[in-house]
Amino acid sequence: MKFSIAAAVTATAGLAAGSPVVTQVRAEDLKVSTLGGATFRVRTVENRDFNPIGKGPRALGRVYQKYGVEMSSGLLSTLESIAEKMNLKTHFSRRDGNNTNTEAGKAEVAAHPELFDIEYLAPVQIGTPQQTLNLNFDTGSSDLWVFSSETPKAQQNGHKIYDINASTTAVKVEGATWSIRYGDGSSSSGNVYQDTVSVGGLEVKNQAVESATRVSGSFTEDAASSGLLGLGFDHINQVKPDKQKTFFSNTMSSLAMPLFSANLKKGEAGNYNFGFIDSTEFHGDLHFVDINSTGGFWQFETDSFTVGNVTLDSHHEAIADTGTTLLMVPQNITDAYYDQVPGAVDNWNVGGYIFPCNATLPDLTLHIGTYKAVIGGQYMNYAPVDSRSFDNATVCFGGVQSSYGFPFAIYGDIFFKAQFTVFHAGDMKLGFAPKPPQ
Secondary structure, three states, X not given: OOOOHHHXXXXXXXXXXXXXXXXXXXXXXXXXXXXXXXXXXXXXXXEOOOOOOOHHHHHHHHHHHHOOXXXXXXXXXXXXXXXXHOOOOOOOOOXXXXXXXXXXXXXXXXXXXXXXXXXXXEEEEEOOOOXXXXXXXXXXXXXXXXXXXXXXXXXXXXXXXXXXXXXXXXXXXXXXXXXXXXXXXXXXXXXXXXXXXXXXXXEEEEEEEEEEEEOOHHHHHOOOOOEEEEOOOHHHOOEEOOOOOOHHXXXXXXXXXXXXXXXXXXOOOOEEEEOOOOHHHOOOOEEEEEOEXXXXXXXXXXXXXXXXXXXXXXXXXXXXXXOOOOEEEOHHHHHHHHOOOOOOXXXXXXXXXXXXXXXXXXXXXXEEOOEEEEEOHHHOEEEEOOOOXXXXXXXXXXXXXXXXXXXXXXXXXXXXXXXXXXXXXXXXXXXXXXXXOO
């Protein structure tokens, strides 16, 4: 990280042994590493076409599926019921053998998150001439895969597809395949092509584009998204026999700064910035911690938390994942948090904590070394449970849930709405700062 040593303050006072070291940096002291390098912004907007049924359990089921963690039978039954209400043919597989799964300058670009922030999508141009597909920007994976002309018609389900034959620059990577298996027993897989890919006006030639010949049911259900653009590290790319570089990895050397930032918001447009940091999007200094990329994720350490007047130790590994909606933290944190919410219960049927919608929700402060990341209570009421709308709902689903059974905590979009986050690949660090007062 190229900043003035005099301006950087490494915060260590009061740290317990093993706590992450935090380096405090003024935004103006971060220097451009490539003169004339590219910068671009990806704006997010609400997608009002998302079906509002069962938003909370669906978001929870999505993260269980993504990381291959077994769902409770109660959550599986709830998801099956939701699928029926949405007139979907997709069901879920169980480990008891009852497999019911069925196939079924700065340039700016617009993006489309689903209602209640289940996904954030951005238009990506693929091929020659350009074909625009809305993809999910996901720091928790490393594949650029899309619905395509190779995807079975029954699984396309209204998605915008990548028409391979319509692109004059598409070249098949002979012998290359990809496959991603999910925790519910479903999978997505297919072939690999190289083609020209552009985001925000920044173009990469010969970018690996993974074409789906089979798509898991959860993606088929979501007609707004045409696939994923992974922003994790290259070594968890799923292409065989040779792993492929992500779009970000291919663009790093041409960016003004080898980083991107996430500035997601609640109820209004947010954005991702590539190659630059906009100091108007956060308050005060940035606080950087080292990451451990061994697992392919943006992984870091957190050592304690505060709810109300109570501060407790909870040292854990966490990943910053823009592809996960909820904030998934250790059980002792969720229990301590909801102990201070009157009427809150850990409901087996929906897989997580619910509470009366009129409850006053406390702030949650996550201690990352000496940096205290405050997640305001206003972000914690994620979705209604007993209604399609908050207007007449009495029971609501919490935005913070337990990461029990997961190999790490997952700091998803609930976290990013409260904390401006910088993904600095040049120095292998994550930077955090509070959002400006709203």
